[in-house]
Amino acid sequence: MTDKILTVRMDAHPSDSHTLSRYLDTGGYEALTKALNDMSKEDIIEEVKASNLRGRGGAGFPMGVKWGFLAPAEPRYLVVNCDESEPGTFNDRQLTERDPHQLLEGIIISSYALGVSHAFVYIRGEYPKSARRLQRAVEEAYDAGYLGQDIRGTEFSLDVTLHLGGGAYICGEETALLNSLEGRRGEPRLKPPFPAVEGLYAKPTIVNNVESISNVPWIMTNGGTAYAAIGPERSAGTKMLSISGHIARPGNHEIVMGMTWRELIFDIGGGIPDGKALKAWIPGGASAPWFVPDEHLDTIVSIDDVAANGSMIGAGAVVVMDETTNVVAAAHRIVRFFAHESCGQCTPCREGTSWLEAVLKRILDGNGRPEDIDLMLDISDNISPGLKWPPAMTTICPLGPSTVSPITSITRWFRPELEAMIAGSEGPVG
Amino acid sequence: MRVPLAEHDTVSITINGVAHDAIEGERLITAAEKAGEYIPRFCHHDKLKPVGKCRMCLVEVEGPRGTALIPSCTTSVSDGMVVDTSSEVVKKAQAGILEFLLLNHPLDCPVCDKGGECPLQDQALTHGAGESRFVEEKRTHIKPMPVSDLVLLDRERCVLCDRCVRVADDIAGDPLIEFINRGSHVEINTFPDAPFSSYFSGNTVQVCPVGALTSVDYRFKARPWDLESKRSASLVDAMQSSVEVHSSRGRILRIYGAGNDALNDGWLSDKDRFAFTAFRSENRITKPLIRDGGAFREATWTEAIEMVASRLGSYVGTEIGAIGGASGTNEEAYALSKFMRVVVGSPHVDAIVGDGIDPHLAAAVIPRANVNDLDTANTILVWCSDLKETLPVLYLRVRKAVLAGARLVVVSPVATGLDSIASHTVRYRAGSGPEILRKLSRGDTAHQAVIDALGDGPVVALVGRTSITEDPLLPEAVAAFARALPGARLMPLLARANVFGALDMGLAPTLLPGRASTGDEAAVAALEEKWGPLPEVAGKDTMAMLGALIDRDLRAVVLVGADPIRECPDPALAQSALEAAEFVVALDTFVTDSAAMADVILPLAAWGEINGTVTNLEGRVQRLQSSVQPPGRSMTLTAALDGISQSMGSDLGASDWKIINKEIAETAPAYSGMTADYLMFEAGEDGAIVPLPHANQPLGHIPVDVTVPVITDRFTLHLAPSLYDAGALTRYAETLKGLVDPVAVRMHPKDAASMTVLEGTSLNVGGHKLPVVLDGGVPERSIVLPHNHEATKAIAATPTIRVETLGGDA
Amino acid sequence: MMSVISHWSLENQERARSILASYPVKRSALMPLLYVASLEHEYASLEAMCEVAELIDITPVQVQSVATFYTMFKREKIGDYLISVCTSISCHLNGADEVLAAVEEASGVASGETTDDGSVSVEHVECIGACGGAPAVQVNYELIEGITLDKAEALIDWLRDTKPTVLLADEMQQLFGGQRSFDWGSTEPQGATRPVPAFGPYGSTNGSARGGR
Numbered sequence A: 001m002t003d004k005i006l007t008v009r010m011d012a013h014p015s016d017s018h019t020l021s022r023y024l025d026t027g028g029y030e031a032l033t034k035a036l037n038d039m040s041k042e043d044i045i046e047e048v049k050a051s052n053l054r055g056r057g058g059a060g061f062p063m064g065v066k067w068g069f070l071a072p073a074e075p076r077y078l079v080v081n082c083d084e085s086e087p088g089t090f091n092d093r094q095l096t097e098r099d100p101h102q103l104l105e106g107i108i109i110s111s112y113a114l115g116v117s118h119a120f121v122y123i124r125g126e127y128p129k130s131a132r133r134l135q136r137a138v139e140e141a142y143d144a145g146y147l148g149q150d151i152r153g154t155e156f157s158l159d160v161t162l163h164l165g166g167g168a169y170i171c172g173e174e175t176a177l178l179n180s181l182e183g184r185r186g187e188p189r190l191k192p193p194f195p196a197v198e199g200l201y202a203k204p205t206i207v208n209n210v211e212s213i214s215n216v217p218w219i220m221t222n223g224g225t226a227y228a229a230i231g232p233e234r235s236a237g238t239k240m241l242s243i244s245g246h247i248a249r250p251g252n253h254e255i256v257m258g259m260t261w262r263e264l265i266f267d268i269g270g271g272i273p274d275g276k277a278l279k280a281w282i283p284g285g286a287s288a289p290w291f292v293p294d295e296h297l298d299t300i301v302s303i304d305d306v307a308a309n310g311s312m313i314g315a316g317a318v319v320v321m322d323e324t325t326n327v328v329a330a331a332h333r334i335v336r337f338f339a340h341e342s343c344g345q346c347t348p349c350r351e352g353t354s355w356l357e358a359v360l361k362r363i364l365d366g367n368g369r370p371e372d373i374d375l376m377l378d379i380s381d382n383i384s385p386g387l388k389w390p391p392a393m394t395t396i397c398p399l400g401p402s403t404v405s406p407i408t409s410i411t412r413w414f415r416p417e418l419e420a421m422i423a424g425s426e427g428p429v430g
Numbered sequence B: 001m002r003v004p005l006a007e008h009d010t011v012s013i014t015i016n017g018v019a020h021d022a023i024e025g026e027r028l029i030t031a032a033e034k035a036g037e038y039i040p041r042f043c044h045h046d047k048l049k050p051v052g053k054c055r056m057c058l059v060e061v062e063g064p065r066g067t068a069l070i071p072s073c074t075t076s077v078s079d080g081m082v083v084d085t086s087s088e089v090v091k092k093a094q095a096g097i098l099e100f101l102l103l104n105h106p107l108d109c110p111v112c113d114k115g116g117e118c119p120l121q122d123q124a125l126t127h128g129a130g131e132s133r134f135v136e137e138k139r140t141h142i143k144p145m146p147v148s149d150l151v152l153l154d155r156e157r158c159v160l161c162d163r164c165v166r167v168a169d170d171i172a173g174d175p176l177i178e179f180i181n182r183g184s185h186v187e188i189n190t191f192p193d194a195p196f197s198s199y200f201s202g203n204t205v206q207v208c209p210v211g212a213l214t215s216v217d218y219r220f221k222a223r224p225w226d227l228e229s230k231r232s233a234s235l236v237d238a239m240q241s242s243v244e245v246h247s248s249r250g251r252i253l254r255i256y257g258a259g260n261d262a263l264n265d266g267w268l269s270d271k272d273r274f275a276f277t278a279f280r281s282e283n284r285i286t287k288p289l290i291r292d293g294g295a296f297r298e299a300t301w302t303e304a305i306e307m308v309a310s311r312l313g314s315y316v317g318t319e320i321g322a323i324g325g326a327s328g329t330n331e332e333a334y335a336l337s338k339f340m341r342v343v344v345g346s347p348h349v350d351a352i353v354g355d356g357i358d359p360h361l362a363a364a365v366i367p368r369a370n371v372n373d374l375d376t377a378n379t380i381l382v383w384c385s386d387l388k389e390t391l392p393v394l395y396l397r398v399r400k401a402v403l404a405g406a407r408l409v410v411v412s413p414v415a416t417g418l419d420s421i422a423s424h425t426v427r428y429r430a431g432s433g434p435e436i437l438r439k440l441s442r443g444d445t446a447h448q449a450v451i452d453a454l455g456d457g458p459v460v461a462l463v464g465r466t467s468i469t470e471d472p473l474l475p476e477a478v479a480a481f482a483r484a485l486p487g488a489r490l491m492p493l494l495a496r497a498n499v500f501g502a503l504d505m506g507l508a509p510t511l512l513p514g515r516a517s518t519g520d521e522a523a524v525a526a527l528e529e530k531w532g533p534l535p536e537v538a539g540k541d542t543m544a545m546l547g548a549l550i551d552r553d554l555r556a557v558v559l560v561g562a563d564p565i566r567e568c569p570d571p572a573l574a575q576s577a578l579e580a581a582e583f584v585v586a587l588d589t590f591v592t593d594s595a596a597m598a599d600v601i602l603p604l605a606a607w608g609e610i611n612g613t614v615t616n617l618e619g620r621v622q623r624l625q626s627s628v629q630p631p632g633r634s635m636t637l638t639a640a641l642d643g644i645s646q647s648m649g650s651d652l653g654a655s656d657w658k659i660i661n662k663e664i665a666e667t668a669p670a671y672s673g674m675t676a677d678y679l680m681f682e683a684g685e686d687g688a689i690v691p692l693p694h695a696n697q698p699l700g701h702i703p704v705d706v707t708v709p710v711i712t713d714r715f716t717l718h719l720a721p722s723l724y725d726a727g728a729l730t731r732y733a734e735t736l737k738g739l740v741d742p743v744a745v746r747m748h749p750k751d752a753a754s755m756t757v758l759e760g761t762s763l764n765v766g767g768h769k770l771p772v773v774l775d776g777g778v779p780e781r782s783i784v785l786p787h788n789h790e791a792t793k794a795i796a797a798t799p800t801i802r803v804e805t806l807g808g809d810a
Numbered sequence C: 001m002m003s004v005i006s007h008w009s010l011e012n013q014e015r016a017r018s019i020l021a022s023y024p025v026k027r028s029a030l031m032p033l034l035y036v037a038s039l040e041h042e043y044a045s046l047e048a049m050c051e052v053a054e055l056i057d058i059t060p061v062q063v064q065s066v067a068t069f070y071t072m073f074k075r076e077k078i079g080d081y082l083i084s085v086c087t088s089i090s091c092h093l094n095g096a097d098e099v100l101a102a103v104e105e106a107s108g109v110a111s112g113e114t115t116d117d118g119s120v121s122v123e124h125v126e127c128i129g130a131c132g133g134a135p136a137v138q139v140n141y142e143l144i145e146g147i148t149l150d151k152a153e154a155l156i157d158w159l160r161d162t163k164p165t166v167l168l169a170d171e172m173q174q175l176f177g178g179q180r181s182f183d184w185g186s187t188e189p190q191g192a193t194r195p196v197p198a199f200g201p202y203g204s205t206n207g208s209a210r211g212g213r
């Protein structure tokens, strides 16, 4: 059984996996040739549907189903989301730096299937190397006739434009991304309408993550069913997990889901450095509620198992914390992130996230009050009513509710530590 | 044809357990409000696109996966929708939002202009937790900063509801105020040194739900509970936008747009909103003035009236003319019309000061469009003055129709405010309008796209003179062309206050009250039945009257709120005419340039001080209500004319506006039934369009394709009207007078090059030295000057103009 | 319309032209144009915003509204070398606060400030996608992963002493880095020349760059 799809080439050819020549001599663009010559647009969409690939950008929405929603109006757009800014995540960076043609081939096949003649890749501004490597790949592809007019002698034409972000996590949210790409503030839009109906320039648009699209060439070559056969039924295929924090082997690990968290952290991740004990981990990026060893080490690493346990795989960022971690400080760091990245258009997120940050900061500064715990939970409740999972929201987009995850996590799993910190403090000054 | 929301299907929804009808596609927050369930809100505004940002309007709606909290302002109702607006979850969420909004809000309600009418304050009282749980430091900003000459911004109080930004961007099309920064640092601001100088800036004050945007003029003047509010109509231009006049202790303090969906949608131009400040200026005349040598002396009304009566009585009636009458009510116009025709015995009356179009076209064209027709038109043809400058709220309505899908064709000698949203613009050199018209009507292939667009009806055509220098007959020819377009309706345009009301009251040499022609014998007979004999000679229009004064065919003239020296196309002619006149009486609110040449000036009550009815550019009649007393000894025109008549031994029957109002409904055919009582008790505050269904309009004017000459001189002149010209409403309004634009000659760079003049240097234009601005948007061999500015007021509005370099001829 | 930028370098005028050509709607060019304008003006100055506004036919405040939404459009002049220290969660867990303190100490300025000589600006930033190589910093957006306190100080000294005109990530990683998020593969000949973000597509790097299509 295959256990690596996306990282095979870069592992085998560290020095030049990003070049067209290496890409070609490792079977690159054969999937495109097959798709263009032997497959109808419908066939391609069917293969993607059959693959059961669930979007890798965080929401886990089945890619083929989303493609099926694309409205018929013209023109249509494909936008690839490479804004990757969720703390803990860096797999799109590797995919774009190390194998840009794989992504590009996925874009070309997808565009062909979706009837798109202009695709965009939105790359976060802090990834200059990704942008350069992708740009070079785009130029190579134009020169080799994989992009531009009448690709490979067919009537299919495609332009690809790279668009650099300006430093705003919220632009990873697909509708904020579209606003940003339109030269507007990166504020999420109200949904509906969804991008598949009214997206870029109010035209039908598919937004997919880099990793999602990078799987497309393999699916064309090997078939959707082959992809679906990998891993658990509802978490098909491989997943790039970015593991970081207190871990012996940090980095991106392309895995097949279905193992336990214990196996992931201790076997694949090599365990906790310096023989320290595991205290907690975040299974899917800063937005996700935390897991703790007593409860979750034997939980299965799959989209549904993690969800059933009140968290998410998200974009696949695993952040590991050892026993020395000050969890209040860690929670503050995450809350601070969301407060900093809130677009500010809706009241609960704009006001609530910075309030939560201020309270946590005050506690860390030794000025906490006993009532601050309930206060934080109530503020959280006003952002995400009921503090449920998946979160309910009073906000426009899920960023606001994401702020709540670290709060509920530390109050749930580490309340005594939080209380002790407050007990040792002097209360607010002034 | 585009279908307005009101014509959609009805659906059934359940709110808090009770079933209600709602219009399909309507927003839930609106449907709930109609059903008697008011959902609190900050960002929602009926006339603005939904943004769902404040989250105050969250309600619970049942869905396939259980109930969900959703914003009612962004959700459209659908059949069978089940809504809870007051569950515990909803209440908790709303209280939470309120607390969030108050975190950084200053506690300065006692000194805030919004105090007492602030939803944030009200809701804090009803929903608020009382004590703040926020012990951190509040955000602070430097105290109020001007965002324009008229509007102040206090960022601390702002709740970031996006209303002002939407007004600026979506409604006005002037995106000059925006969100700056991100997250909790977001604020509203303008670009440094680029103020929010929009003609519509005051609307942001009106829509701001809190006291963040306030009017410079209104600041600290009153508390809402002291205000008395009266519904009225603006008399700044012929749109006559519906307004609420807020006054207190004998002073008008502010004007708000009233939500008349058929007319102004609640919006106003800043001139509508702030021109009232002219009427409280020091320059108001408050006592009758009689010329005494080179100066005026104050007089009593008795003395002044006797003098006017005896002087007017000393001439044959037909030796007297009256110019004006467009700035007051219909009752005043009617009284003037009757006074001149019956008491004085003169047919020489004209409310149009030589700057208009044929009165029959203006008053009685068929088929005539009303403003709401814009919303269902597929194509709108605008061939008139720049609406943004002359009829700014009509501009908003055209804009709204276009943004909602109508196609717009703008034909004009210069760029206009509507060009940026037009699907087609046709530019022509001033004076060559007839040539373009010929091309369009003959199907010139060079204009095929425009011709095709005009072929997609229904078409609404807005027709008027693009400039006072344009041939007054061109609009007639344009109207004739437009009338033949599919589903066409026409809206002939004049801009002045109540000019349509004045024409309808017979203040034109060829019109009798109620849209009848003086050439219509039956109409004449019917009127003589009521009024007694009418003068038998034909009436003269303003330009003819001015000429006749010089020729001594006319010997006296009555000026009623008219300033021909500034307003008519030939200032020198007007000047000479008034000099030649043996007797001039001016009834006005200010000593205008023309009034300054009068023998007697009678002080009139102004807008805000008068009751009556007025008629706008679509024939809509609304009530005008007085909020305050006229200053000093100023009087209404009706009272003044009534007094003069009595002194002349006649009874005008104009002692009270209500008596005249009734007489109009009985005497003026198209106004049959249109009484103040009808407006008050049946039509409602939004007024009604004349003629009412049962009424008869004797005159129906079908435009004819007249031949209009093309002007081919070296330079043709376009005197562009501008909102902030030097008219009385701008120059005497303390709020607006600073806004008058600097004057410059605009010309095409090629012409400038051929004359070797550079941008910023000066030219001699019609005898005036004016700075040059190069503008590729001006057609070649054309000169554009702003109309009615101090620096250009003496320039003759002829179609051609001499342009010389300062050294000499070019 | 291009005349508003006639004072730009020919190279940047050409970039602006090609950027405008790569979007179906010109407002989309706002951010890329603002990057190029920032190269011309050293930062996203008010003049830069006005020029971009004119290029894409919107108002200056609309450009400002967008520019101030993003952290990478600097609104004042910054140093030749912009040191961005990641202090987000994974770097935090691996000692980012100490790295920031070391950078502040070595450069003599606090986060958010620029040295008097205009050589170095320091900022702490949220996650830069280098968590596997935490703690990480960027110099003019070129990455160094796995930096230590000593190396952080050495980095500042190196920047000041050698005043590199081109910053190559591979070279800096070699000199000052440690653990990486992943194998970077072959070395990359391109790097940053300015504290304004250096991107191939927008041509502000040392290498050659062609337009977006």
Ligand SMILES: Cc1cc2nc3c(=O)[nH]c(=O)nc-3n(C[C@H](O)[C@H](O)[C@H](O)COP(=O)(O)O)c2cc1C
Binding pocket: A054, A055, A056, A057, A058, A059, A060, A061, A063, A081, A082, A083, A084, A085, A086, A169, A170, A171, A172, A173, A174, A175, A207, A208, A209, A210, A212, A213, A397, A398, A399
């Ligand atoms: C606050 C927020 C941030 C997000 N950031 C990213 C991101 O950086 N990259 C990404 O691919 N998707 C991100 N998403 C998810 C996108 O909205 C979208 O679901 C995704 O790009 C769709 O691609 P996929 O279906 O291939 O996963 C984010 C969502 C939210 C709410």
Ligand code: SF4
Binding pocket: A170, A187, A188, A341, A342, A343, A344, A345, A346, A347, A349, A350, A395, A396, A397, A398, A399, A400, A401
């Ligand atoms: S939740 Fe936060 S990030 Fe999302 S729309 Fe609201 S303010 Fe913006």
Ligand code: FES
Binding pocket: B040, B041, B042, B043, B044, B051, B052, B053, B054, B055, B056, B057, B058, B071, B072, B073, B074
């Ligand atoms: S009124 Fe609905 S979100 Fe503001």
